[in-house]
Amino acid sequence: MKKILITMFLFLFILYLSFEKATIIEAEKYTTFEEIVFENDYVTLLDTWNEGDDEYYLGFLNKRPMFGWDIYYTLRKEPFTYIAETLYHVKNQGKENIQHTFKYEESYEDTIQRSVKGDIKVTASYSENSKKGTPEFKGGLEEKLEFEYKQSRKTKTTEEDTVKIVVAPNSELFIKVKGKGYLYQGVAKKFFFFVNVTKGGFEYAVITTEYYSIDMVALEPVVDDTFDSLDDDFDDDFDDEDFDYEEW
Amino acid sequence: MKNGKNIIIISLISLFIIFSMVLIYVFMNKYDDVDILSVRKEYNHIFQSKTDTLNIPIYIGKRNTFLSNFNEIESTSISSSDYTLSSSLEAIEVGSTLFYNNDKYYEYIYHLSFSLYDDFDEPIFLNDGLFNITYKNGNKLSFEIGNLALLFNSHIVTTGDMIFTKLSALTDEIDGIETIVGINATIRNNNDFNIHIKSISLGNKHYELDYMNYKTNTVDSVSDLSSNGEEYNYKELFIDDGDMSLIIERKNMINLFIPLKYTKSIVCVERFPIYVTYEINGNEMTFIQDDFQFVKHINDLEYNDVKKYVYRYN
Numbered sequence: 352m353k354k355i356l357i358t359m360f361l362f363l364f365i366l367y368l369s370f371e372k373a374t375i376i377e378a379e380k381y382t383t384f385e386e387i388v389f390e391n392d393y394v395t396l397l398d399t400w401n402e403g404d405d406e407y408y409l410g411f412l413n414k415r416p417m418f419g420w421d422i423y424y425t426l427r428k429e430p431f432t433y434i435a436e437t438l439y440h441v442k443n444q445g446k447e448n449i450q451h452t453f454k455y456e457e458s459y460e461d462t463i464q465r466s467v468k469g470d471i472k473v474t475a476s477y478s479e480n481s482k483k484g485t486p487e488f489k490g491g492l493e494e495k496l497e498f499e500y501k502q503s504r505k506t507k508t509t510e511e512d513t514v515k516i517v518v519a520p521n522s523e524l525f526i527k528v529k530g531k532g533y534l535y536q537g538v539a540k541k542f543f544f545f546v547n548v549t550k551g552g553f554e555y556a557v558i559t560t561e562y563y564s565i566d567m568v569a570l571e572p573v574v575d576d577t578f579d580s581l582d583d584d585f586d587d588d589f590d591d592e593d594f595d596y597e598e599w
Numbered sequence: 600m601k602n603g604k605n606i607i608i609i610s611l612i613s614l615f616i617i618f619s620m621v622l623i624y625v626f627m628n629k630y631d632d633v634d635i636l637s638v639r640k641e642y643n644h645i646f647q648s649k650t651d652t653l654n655i656p657i658y659i660g661k662r663n664t665f666l667s668n669f670n671e672i673e674s675t676s677i678s679s680s681d682y683t684l685s686s687s688l689e690a691i692e693v694g695s696t697l698f699y700n701n702d703k704y705y706e707y708i709y710h711l712s713f714s715l716y717d718d719f720d721e722p723i724f725l726n727d728g729l730f731n732i733t734y735k736n737g738n739k740l741s742f743e744i745g746n747l748a749l750l751f752n753s754h755i756v757t758t759g760d761m762i763f764t765k766l767s768a769l770t771d772e773i774d775g776i777e778t779i780v781g782i783n784a785t786i787r788n789n790n791d792f793n794i795h796i797k798s799i800s801l802g803n804k805h806y807e808l809d810y811m812n813y814k815t816n817t818v819d820s821v822s823d824l825s826s827n828g829e830e831y832n833y834k835e836l837f838i839d840d841g842d843m844s845l846i847i848e849r850k851n852m853i854n855l856f857i858p859l860k861y862t863k864s865i866v867c868v869e870r871f872p873i874y875v876t877y878e879i880n881g882n883e884m885t886f887i888q889d890d891f892q893f894v895k896h897i898n899d900l901e902y903n904d905v906k907k908y909v910y911r912y913n
Contacts, residue, residue, distance in 0.1 A: 448789070514891055515647070516889065519762050519787065558897060559896070560777070560896050562770070563891070563892050564893075565764075565766040565767070565891070566764075567762070567763075567764040
């Protein structure tokens with residue numbers, strides 16, 4: 352009888368693992384923002400946790416459900432502002448103004464972006480017509496989290512929305528994006544027949560607003576390298592960083 | 600043998616009942632009421648060609664109804680008490696799935712183009728605008744979409760005299776609404792003559808750049824607007840017919856902050872064109888910066904006035 356039960360358990364366990372197939376993806380874009388500033392000083396991103404932090408927070412989980420997740424939030428709805436990478440960049444090396452048509456595209460794929468630590472994974476499920484999958488926390492964690500974000504989740508659309516901008520001669524145009532959002536962070540354990548099968552940290556950022564700006568700067572003057580050999584003599588006298596190329 | 604016959608009869612009856620229930624469920628579901636949401640927004644756009652579209656989001660509580668089926672739509676238009684502008688529906692883009700008051704909605708973005716873009720020098724202002732759809736089945740639906748200031752002109756050319764080298768918005772929360780309260784701009788004079796700027800406007804009747812109260816430096820924080828610790832007044836717009844009296848010397852540039860003030864209620868403004876009237880070498884000219892998206896709130900349903908409609912099948 353005992354053997355039958357063990358065999359059944361193993362069979363179910365293998366069956367359970369076979370259902371967990373999906374493409375595992377790396378951390379999402381918010382972790383690569385040029386700058387991210389939290390309103391509260393104590394907030395740090397999951398990938399900056401010290402060794403042992405996750406074990407410390409996992410210690411707050413003391414339930415042992417038969418199936419499913421036990422979750423502990425270390426941070427909830429922490430406001431942040433960010434500077435994203437430049438959305439658009441074009442150079443005008445000519446001598447006349449050029450009118451450039453800039454096509455708006457959201458800088459995000461999904462307003463909810465995730466990171467994980469430990470055994471927890473983010474996967475992307477792909478539909479037939481979509482090359483880009485919809486990322487989700489693996490193993491049913493997505494549904495278990497308190498997703499206030501359901502109210503504001505939005506995936507990228509392909510709006511045919513354009514704006515015409517004049518680019519001055521010998522200059523480059525940058526369309527920059529700043530924004531704001533909220534961060535949620537925590538640890539979770541998953542149980543299967545009272546056995547802990549997955550544990551780790553999770554984090555998700557919710558982007559709520561984007562701010563666009565035009566920034567046009569003069570192109571750096573072309574350096575004539577004919578006299579390269581002489582440059583060394585002048586290096587001590589002229590510090591290139593003191594020269595402000597942005598001054599018109 | 601009799602037992603076997605009974606099992607077959609019971610199985611057939613069960614199958615019939617299940618099949619009927621499924622049919623009833625499908626039929627009932629298909630012809631249930633459909634909840635629809637529209638959003639009252641501020642649309643400030645310039646249309647220079649037929650490829651410029653006005654994109655209107657409508658949120659529908661069910662997928663795959665005739666309401667969002669391109670082939671079921673006979674015609675579309677936008678209107679107000681003063682104007683009706685017929686439009687061509689170019690596409691219906693399927694957007695995100697969103698929640699509003701815990702109910703799920705599917706976003707459909709209707710892309711409209713217009714064919715009357717040569718006729719106007721000033722924006723047409725549609726106060727309390729409606730988006731009207733006529734379906735091939737005879738249904739006519741109208742949705743409130745807010746206020747629209749639309750300029751149709753295919754002949755906008757860049758004079759080359761001036762250029763915005765920096766442009767961004769300052770935002771603040773007023774009466775619980777996060778909106779634009781001013782713009783920071785750096786204007787460069789490309790010409791060999793001085794430019795006398797006479798006015799800077801965004802062409803809207805409900806809010807306007809208060810160009811008489813410009814500052815000759817950019818403002819990075821809302822707190823910099825307050826004087827003596829008093830709250831800055833965003834609501835008292837002083838529109839003057841006088842000149843701005845701002846001179847940008849030849850081959851020079853100037854940093855500006857121009858407050859945006861509201862004549863009626865506070866609304867969430869995200870995008871607008873900028874009209875600069877100036878005088879150069881005795882000639883009065885206008886420079887138009889195409890409508891720039893300064894701010895984008897990701898979920899319109901959270902930041903704007905939402906109108907709910909219920910469509911009932913006859």
